[in-house]
Amino acid sequence: MRPDPHLLTGAAALDALPDDESAELAAHLAECETCAAELAGFVETAALLGAVTADTPPARLRESVLAAARATPQLPPATGRVADAGAHRAPEPADRAADGAPAPATGADVVPLRRPWYRRPQALLAAAVAAVVLAAGTAVVVVTSAPDRDVATCVSTAADARVVAPSVGTGGEVVASGQCNQATVTVAGLPPLPGGKVYQLWYLRGQEPVSMGVLATSATGSLQPVTAPLAAGTTAFAVTVEPTGGSAAPTTSPVWVVPL
């Protein structure tokens, strides 16, 4: 019943499209070069509208920004297919923090889904799973193992190491270091699972979950920490309950999330 999605380019350029229609337009743009070009021109046009509201900020802001930048690590360039899809399209809150919001397999300049997978209601997970299946060719499964001592040491002693507590779940932490380009993920506070179920760890590249493997349980029943390369564009780590052996894509909502 939808009318021509082409007509959505105007609203999209003004960052005025709701989630569902952003997705609809994204799908359409992949097939319509003219529409993608039109949207790009509209986005440039919208940027000029900002000139009208220009206003001088308080002088203190400059020093504050520069000082904060000095204390903030920069992201490495996107490599391969992980382009900054959020850039010229109205990016998503999570992408903004995030980066490298993955372009769906069909094209680069599409509108990302509005909400990241790990905050999405259950009903929408099917869409996330579908998106992952498209990208499955590039998914990297990191074999879960005890932390490599050297990299774990690097992470734990790095000057830029950040310790981040979960936003979903109550135990454990992620220690991430841009210098080491590694993160150590320690998951705790989750109940033991019945037979046939396992905890599977994911990192989110933009909004796309990428498996880091099934979490191993130590003799004492705790989940073993995982140290892994910090992939460009990682926005969060998440844990879901999956059938034994793990899943190619999450099939349940995360029970544990650490946003970066």
Added chain:
Amino acid sequence: MTSPGPHSRGHSAVPNASPSPPAAGQTPEELLRRTAVGEEAAFASLYDLFSTRVFGLAKRIVRDPSQAEEVAQEVFLEIWRRASRFDAGRGSALSWVMTLTHGRSVDRVRSAQAAADRDLRVAQSSTERDVDSVVEAVEASFERRAVQRCLGSLTELQRESVTLAYYSGYSYREVAELLSAPLPTIKTRLRDGLIRLRDCLGVAT
């Protein structure tokens, strides 16, 4: 608004890049590239180039100077963090920065107001103020004047729709509700309005 214009800067040693052609290494795209490799001076120049626009748009959308300052700080940190992800092949540095700014500002408004629905009457009265100030507050900047002129070339309904969506950060469905117009009408108006603005402003496509 008292801004001396989008290109004014009071701090940097970098020469003014506009309206004369920017010196080599001083286009915003080049400054972003240098920022990506950690050059703080380039980042400072970017700040000087874009701070009035970033702060101004944030302030227009969040309508509170201190919150706008926070949003501007967030935006510039994102620019710093993500400079390496900027791809000049996909759009200008300006649109990259303004898109970030718009999104962050709207997030701020939405998170502040998530609990309570917006008071449509207040919004309604601010509609006129928006349109009026946008169209009438002609200032020195050439670019600003061009935008004013082009906004003035839209039909009133196009201008209202574009203004509410961009400067007030409303979704097009909210715009439809505010203007008591059917959704397809607003969609079309936004698009037609942007086509007219694009052509009027001479944006290459």
